[in-house]
Amino acid sequence: MIRVDAPGTAPGRVLARPPSLLVTGLRLPEVRWAGAALVLFLLGWGLQLAGAPAPVWWALYLACYATGGWEPALAGLRALKDRTLDVDLLMIVAAIAAASIGQVFDGALLIVIFATSGALEVIVTQRTADSVNSLLNLAPEQAALLREDGGTVTVASRELVPGQRILVRPGERVGGDGTVVEGTSEVDQQAITGESVPVLREVGDEVLSGTVNGTGTLTVEITRPASASVIARIVALVEEASETKAKTQLFIEKVEQTYSVGVVVATLLVLAVPMAFFGHGFEEALLRAIVFMIVASPCAVVLSTMPPLLASIANAGRHGVLVKSATVMEAIGRTSVVAFDKTGTLTEGAPEVTAVDAAAGHGEDEVLALAAAVEHYSEHPLGRAIVRAAAERGLPAGGAEDFRALPGRGVTGRVGGRTVTVERADAGPAAAGTRVAVRDGDERVGMITLVDRLRPDAPEAVRELTALTGSPAVLLTGDNAAVAATVAERTGIGAVHAALMPEDKVTAVQRLQARGERVLLVGDGVNDAPALAAADTGAAMGRRGSDLALDTSDVIIVRDELGALAKLVRLSRRARRYVIANLAIAATVITVLVTWDLVATLPLALAVAGHEGSTVLVALNGARLLRRSAWNT
Template sequence: MAEATRRVWRVEGMDCAACVAKVTRAVERLPGVADVEVNLMADRLTVSLAPHAATPEAVTQQVEQLGYRAHPITGSPDKDGDDHRHGGATAEREGIGHGHAHTHAHADDPADAGKPWWRSGKAMLVWMLGGLVLGAYALALVLPERLTYPLFLAATLVALVPFGRRALSLARAGSPFSIETLMCTAAIGAAVIGAAEEAAVVVLLFAVGELLETVAAGRARAGIRSLAALMPRSTLRLHPDGTTEAVPAAALAVDDRVLVRPGDRVPCDGIIEEGQSALDESPVTGESVPIARGPGDRVVAGAINADGSLRVRVLRAAADNTIARIIRMVEDATASRAPTQRFIERFAAWWTPSAMAVSALVILVTPFAFGWDWWTSLYRGLAVLLIACPCALVISVPAALASGLSAGARRGLLIKGGAALETIGVARCVAFDKTGTLTEGRPRLTDLLPVAGGSSDALLAQAAAVEAGSAHPLARAVLAAAEARSLAVPPARGQSAIPGKAVRATVDGRSVAVGSPRHAAETGIALGSLAAEIARLEQEGKTVAVVQADAKALGVLAFRDEPRADAAAGVQALTALGIRAVMLTGDNRRTGEAIAATLGLHAMAELLPGDKLREIARLKQDGTVAMVGDGINDAPALAAASVGIAMGGGTDVALETADAAVLPDRVTGIAELVALSRATMANVRANVAIAIGLKGVFLVTTMLGVTGLWPAILADTGATVLVTLNALRLLAWKPAA
């Protein structure tokens, strides 16, 4: 049986969450269409088409009947479908991030692409309607009403042509209760009862509201896509003979060599092969202090080279570099709906038909219940119909979430979706891994204590043989110390690990193991006088490993992994936010408690991977738990927590693991994530209050006869503008100093 195929379209003209709902509902009605995904910020529609189902052309036609423009994107939905987001040729064609953030390339008419918003089709409609309405008002000062009334009627009819056509298309596509339907019904009703002047103002305000939504959507997109400006347009590619050639940064391929001069932006994710310099990575990570880099160090696309020239080998093509992946991640995150957003959408689904029913009751019942004349009941019923539009309410949540996600990304705080953004702010407890999270993750060997009669060099050589080939931080420290002493490390075979306890191998015919003192005790190793030394070293906050051969202790190694410079400040910032911080570590209790005491948090030590999961489950009984780890060894705990946060020590891991990532590699970034989440959700609550509050006020004043039709449409248009502007304030969010 043939499988369904995934197809992708670029959809132009979507302004808000209501647009997403319209497109989704319309496409879902087509036969054989499944898994419909509409991403507002990426202008992307992705669907699964079953064999012998609706054709791609039918999908395009269905979308365009709603008044949008749909362009099929050929190739893989994961690659080609995202091309418009990358800092390559397509992004440049769209003017993304190259001084054109003020333009709006997503209007309904494709001819509007690249035009300023005031020259788009929607703007032209507003200018024309505004001219008609203002002209009619001006003439009304000198001419009788019978001569100016047709001008107001003409303005109403001019607007009703595009809006009415769209309302009919939406009704056929499964959205009969759209704002277009409500507005057209109210405007036609007003014209019928002789209130063409107010009908003209209603359609003008509606057109202004649509234009402002378009501008706001463009600003929100520009806020996210301005990240593409971090990529240089061109770079110098090195040839084997040492000459250089200027090429587009998007044309770089893996293993190309590039020359990065002082002041240049790094055009790729790569590794330095020659040169020394300080790199300003703040555009990517938000970390303002330049970092010294040299041969063998990795660099990320978008970083600024401060002084020396660098020769860099490309590790990733443009479509997969850090900047492209951040843009893709943030745009995809905006399509992930938070629980609050899902609730608002469910609420709005029954709000509009219910409000239409209330409008009908106002028209039909009030003449009998309150003695209103039919003109008054019809007029006020039409006003209620306009107040019923849920646009402001529906856009209130996703607008704030999109701005919050974008503001975080600009500061190296990456969050994979609205649900994670909402959860982080309500965390009651943050659980930290120790190594590589609260500490630098670069332990160094500080003590070598062989048993009586033993040799320090022999002890270190045996340990290095067992640890050879391991990527564990302690293993690297052992191998580095052996290399520094120029020791001859004997070959080992049969290396294996006991998770969380020890590493063992056969060296010179003996079974040698390097493991924790706890493991040595469990296997019955007699430590003798070493036991007191182990206790002393652990009390100093050092990690101790016991080297044993054929069930006899050879000696102990002690390591020190210094806490990060900002670890104590990061814990203190969380405490100030009312969040409890704990440390989960597999290290021994003395070491864990010694480090925890210096940082001001509680330690849970000697935890195996399974123990960490149980601790996370226990902590979750008291509320939401965030787990912070390096994204490699802590993957199970990150997944088990309410929300997992990866530190950005390894950019690859930070981007791919957990629900959020802190690219600056700062512990204080965790408190910044919490603050961003709380600021975003406060913005959401304010937006919902504005949307519902304005409608409530105008509903009361309408029923009392204080306000009429045009204030009713202003209740929605004004609320939409206010919640959008309020959401855009988040783009300027900065962590507290």
């Protein structure tokens, strides 16, 4: 049973101010500092392995400390000023303590891990901000404002106010949200609503800023200021969702405050209690405290989490799926329901001819050949699909004479002395697609049906994801209910929400989340970006995806292979199992070494060996996810 929900296209929330852009003042120097720290670390490690004098590689490691650690240290000190502790500061202290007992390599490795993860977060945030900014370019900077005398004057689109009228010529972008008061044309709204073919717009119909006018001329009365246009609302929705979306935290981030305070307090006690009550000297107590901090530091805990997730990211990348962070990889495995956009995601986003119905006395090839001849010079997606279908059948490819576009209707021309017209027809029995009538003069010689081509792997991908999550997949589309229901039936999707504007998609995602679902949304267009940001995980189609969708999403499916999603979910779940196993190993080793240090004398060499051994063990265990079999099972 397919449930279809087709709300109207209500304008939704109107902004009281122009939307601010997503992020300002990003600290791009973080990226340079992290890169410098990584280079210094690799140089030091290489010279150490090559047997260079110790002072040389020590100097490089210490330079790595300085370049990669000064900012986390400063952030930690600021947090300390606010009476909070975080793992960043604890890592700096642990790295310094490691260097003080000769383990400078381990300290430098921690510095590089933290600096690099921070830099990657900055890069992703900056790209998203840049893409949101570029979204505003969809709306033209200028519009032709109609004067009372019938002339026009060019004005800035952002200055248009409700009640003013603009002239939109063929091929131009609409300068503002409004209503058609004169003229007929087809308008390409795919970037905003996701509709796969241009839609007819005539007197009384709404048009949206940034959409592309077809062959007719439209007079549009502005109904919303630029700050309240659909494009402005998309920008605001992406901004709002990015700011309020709950950050998926790694284990260490969830407990860092408690753990950090506990380690600091315990280290001070290990230093003070033996001197106060057992007569130990300062040097002896200090050595015990340093050993305690080394064995209690969360190095193994951090590496319990990161290597499995980073290895999974690398493995997915080899198979054409880019996951933007470890937190995203961790979150994917907790997906409980998958939602899909239609156009460009489940479908190719390009119409194809599926049926040619010839009238009595005419053949299918004749009908298709006549239509293709007239559409030969057309740039309309339906026209290109007809020409392509004729070529696939090997039909003559010549163009018509006296070609002329009929705004809002179709095209006409002369083919072999016959006046042939191709125009939109009533939906009729092909309501799930688009039908065009082919006429020879006044006689209808046939009908051609076109539908948006379904991706071949879509049904299997939906089936696998439904089995993995245990919940029916959901379709969120701006297309009409009939088309949406047909696609859902062909792919096995259980719930459909049709005729959605971008804000409606966000609302649909939020309703699923309110039920306790963890939503993975798959989309490709500008209109999907707010919902991609609002979903627990957003995945964008790499080949067709808009810049905004690619940069707002958490995952990019580079080759547009929907089948990769189920493998990604399985890989994430496997990585999570590895993380849990690693944490158990790390916690056991830390507990044993800390207890030993407290109740007896733990030799420094053994402390370092045990601590580093557990760190290496969990790192190697996580690296197993690099194997090809981890992706395919």
